[in-house]
Amino acid sequence: KQEVTQIPAALSVPEGENLVLNCSFTDSAIYNLQWFRQDPGKGLTSLLLIQSSQREQTSGRLNASLDKSSGRSTLYIAASQPGDSATYLCAVNNNDMRFGAGTRLTVKP
């Protein structure tokens, strides 16, 4: 069964800092990996989808990388802003999608 781990569980940074969130998974036979954002009491918003054949995807200040062979993905956030404060979830798709526990990010003004 696929297991997904996210490190760190929580992260607090000052505004403007660049940061990296980590995700690891145990079964590398994946179709794709998806990063989501969840605000408190809200649903999940898709940020980036990386197919198994891709190495990275970019959207604005966000860049996600995938190393399928080593079972790792990172989400890089450039020039962080207080509005980036949320929980970030990594989800791995082996036909069904399994989630990590998330990283709770706080960006201080």
Next chain:
Amino acid sequence: DAGVIQSPRHEVTEMGQEVTLRCKPISGHNSLFWYRQTMMRGLELLIYFNNNVPIDDSGMPEDRFSAKMPNASFSTLKIQPSEPRDSAVYFCASRQGERNGYTFGSGTRLTVV
């Protein structure tokens, strides 16, 4: 597109009552997933359907839980009888094909008292 639509948004019910959660996937999406989110256990996959057929229900916690997808545009998750430990946020998600991303609904916050 209106996205994945879940109802109700909030449900408060007494222990022992039947609860029915509803989901309308995005039109054209052929896979539908039910998840449960709690602080202790995070997001757990309960069951998923491909082309209206249940594929994997190994995540359904007990026989009190059941899910149906009578057609491509509607699914229900039923809990009977409900218990306080069922209190959680229940999410529905859909996708078109195994290589595409998931779209989530806004969730149903269930409280069983």
